[in-house]
Amino acid sequence: MxxxxxxxxxxxxxxxxxxxxxxxxxxxxxxxxxxxxxxxxxxxxxxxxxxxxxxxxxxxxxxxxxxxxxxxxxxxxxxxxxxxxxxxxxxxxxxxxxxxxxxxxxxxxxxxxxxxxxxxxxxxxxxxxxxxxxxxxxxxxxxxxxxxxxxxxxxxxxNQRLFYYTGASILFSLVAALLLGYRFIGKLMEPIKQIIEASKKIANGKFDRRVKVQSNDEIGELANHFNHMADHLENTIVQLSDSNTKFKALLTSMINPIIAIDNNRHIILFNQSAEDLFKVNTNDVLGKDILEVINKYSLDRQLIEVFTNNKSRIEISINYPEKKVLKIHTNPIQLDHDPIRTLGTVALIEDITEIRRLEKMRSDFVTNVSHELKTPLTSISGFVETLKAGAVEDEEVTMRFLDIIEIETDRLKRLINDILTLSEIENIETNLITHEIFPGDTLKEVADVITPIANSKEIELHTEVDLNLPTIYGNRDWFKQLIINLLDNAIKYTPPGGKVRLIAYKKYNNIIIIVKDTGIGIPKKDISRLFERFYRVDKARSRKVGGTGLGLAIVKHIVLSLNGRIKVNSEEGKGTEFTVIIPVNKEI
Known part of the structure; x- marks a missing residue:
């Protein structure tokens, strides 16, 4: 220099x-x-x-x-x-x-x-x-x-004399300036050499090194800034070391597998739980392309979709090294000071194999119980018919009990039908069966069926349906059941003189279906649990209007079978609005 x-x-x-x-x-x-x-x-x-x-x-x-x-x-x-x-x-x-x-x-x-x-x-x-x-x-x-x-x-x-004089003056001034410049540059470079030497020491890990330059010019300012930078760097290294220790301890203690990749799909994190799940050594996969790792270790290629699609939550089934059901939560890796920039993706994996197994057992149990209940219900129905034919002397008492038996029988039938419908929707093989659905026609058909029911309860049913809605693919009967359940639910919880609106239109690449009523509304604390099976906001009123507690659970599962989503907006005393958003996709 x-x-x-x-x-x-x-x-x-x-x-x-x-x-x-x-x-x-x-x-x-x-x-x-x-x-x-x-x-x-x-x-x-x-x-x-x-x-x-x-x-x-x-x-x-x-x-x-x-x-x-x-x-x-x-x-x-x-x-x-x-x-x-x-x-x-x-x-x-x-x-x-x-x-x-x-x-x-x-x-x-x-x-x-x-x-x-x-x-x-x-x-x-x-x-x-x-x-x-x-x-x-x-x-x-x-x-x-x-x-x-x-x-x-x-x-x-x-000219000749001037040339000689000029040459002599140039030579003399050049020699004098070079001598002075050499000394000045040497003195100028001395603090810079100190800074260079100190930076080498810091680069080798000696973060306590500082420079001592007594100067009020730019070089002195540079030395002060260098010392300040070294102090900040030393504090940052200490903090990073402490954070790294805590991070390693956290990763070691976590029971959930974690995998992180950068923007080039190279694996940058593979914790111990992920090693245990996939039977892979961290040292064998770090820095390698996720596709290369999946091919080499015969892992399920669904893992590629986890890191390439935009879903924050996804559930997959893998067959190797063991047959498991995994729920994977993905999030982009972003910097606090630059949230727009994405450095990669991190995936938190949750093994829900046992949960899904228990759910299936429960579904099977409900199916079996429902089938078992059909036989006594048939007997009860026959008995009711016999009593009504005059087999009992006290006709007034007999008819009152018969009415009660009939009401309970109808309720049990609805319950069984709902359980069977929910079980059918949860069946993976049934979900694979798809048909063309013409939403406009189906919505009009359902509205025609529900209108007399609404009129009988002095409720105005108003429809705003675009009859030219695009075709979607799924189970026709389920889609129809979805609309019936929402309208039936709205009519049940809307007092006489109220209004129910059915609205359907296309927005962007989605079909939007809205069922809005002026009923009693839903408390905010209950909205989050609204789609749970057998959950009732007002149990007494639900039984009175004939609710089984499965209608909205069925709605939720039908919406999911159509790759859609449902939202609820409600206020007590003013009414409830259900919004179903179904993407318009090509047939699989």
Whole structure:
């Protein structure tokens, strides 16, 4: 660094001194030449005046005498030229008769009415000469140009002396400046060397190193900033080390597998639980492409989808190394100070195999119980018919009990049907069966069926359905059941004189279905549990209106089977609004 600065300093100094010297030399030379030109022009004008005052000087002999006489006095060569370029008189007597001067540049310019100037080598006097040609304004018609010339020997001598003086001054100043510059640069570089040495020590892990520079200039400011940076760096390293220790302890203690990849799909984190789950060693996968790891260890390729789709939660089933059901939560890795920038993706894996197994057992149990209940329900129905036929003497009592039995029987039938429907929806194989669904037609059909029910309860059913809704794919009966359940639920919990609205339209690439009522509403604390099986907001009222507690659970599962989502907005005493959003997808 010091050598580079010294070389650059030397070059700048050399160039600046040379430029200064040569520019000065050029300026002096130009000024000297201009002064000679002005002197020759003045002399030429004086000669013109002398000739004009003495008419007898118009002949060639007198002109020759005048040119020789004045030329010696002004120490310049005088040449008088006629209109044809012929020399009428010349200070040098042996130059007559001279060659025609009409082709000389300065003479041509003077004949054009301008003052001619020219510097060139003269073959007559064997010297570089300065020529000034003045156009004649004399009354004598034979005189056209008065030319004066002077040799530049003196100018060359002056230039030579100036060159020597300038060269000597440049050499002296250059040597002096180099000596001073070398010492100055050396002193300037000393604190920089200290900073470099301290930075090397810090780079090697010695974070306690600092520089001691006593200076009030930029170098001192740099040293202060360097020490401040070193303090901050030392504190940051300590904090990072502490955070890293805590992070490792946290990862070790976590029972959930965690996998993280960068934007290039290279694995950057693979904790112990992930090793145990996939039977893979961390050292064998870190830094490798997730696709390469999956291929090498025969892992399920659904893991690729986890890191490539935009879902924050996804559930997959894997068959290797063991058959498991995994719920994977993914989040982008972002910086606190730059949340827009994404560094990769981290996945938290939850093994829900046992949970899903228990749920399936529960579903199977409900199915079996429902089938078992059908037989006694058939008997009860027959018994009711027998009693109504008059088998009991007290007809009033008999009819009252029969009505109760009939109501309970209907409720049990609805419960069984709902359980069976929910069980069917949860069946994975049934979910794979898809048909074309025309939402507009189905919604109109359901509205026509529900309208009489609403009218019987003095409830106004208002429909705003776009009949040209795009086709979706799924189970037609389920989709119909979805709308029926929502409308039936709205009518049940809306008092007489209320309103229920069914709205359906397309927005972006989704079908939006809204069922809105002016009923009793739902407390905020109950909304989060609304779709749970057998959950009732008001158990007494639900039983009174004939609710089974499974209607909204069925709605939720049907919506999920259509890859949609459902939202609830409700306020007590003002009504409830269910919004179903179903994506318009092509048939699988």
């Amino acid at each position: 010091q050598k580079k600065i010294f070389v650059i300093f030397t070059l700048i100094l050399l160039i600046s001194t040379l430029l200064t010297g040569f520019l000065s030399l050029s300026l002096i030379t130009n000024n000297y030449t201009n002064e000679l030109e002005q002197r020759l022009i003045s002399n030429a004008q004086l000669i013109e005046g002398v000739i004009n005052e003495n008419k007898e000087l118009a002949n060639t002999v007198e002109l020759q005498r005048l040119s020789e006489d004045l030329g010696n006095k002004i120490d310049a060569r005088i040449t008088i030229i006629d209109k044809n370029g012929e020399v009428l008189a010349d200070t040098l007597p042996n130059s007559l008769p001279a060659k025609n001067h009409g082709n000389r540049p300065e003479v041509r310019k003077a004949m054009d009415g301008e003052i001619g100037r020219e510097i060139r080598y003269s073959s007559t006097v064997k010297e570089d000469m300065l020529y000034i040609a003045l156009p004649s304004h004399l009354e004598a018609e034979n005189i056209a140009v008065i030319r004066l010339s002077m040799d530049l020997v003196e100018r060359d001598k002056i």
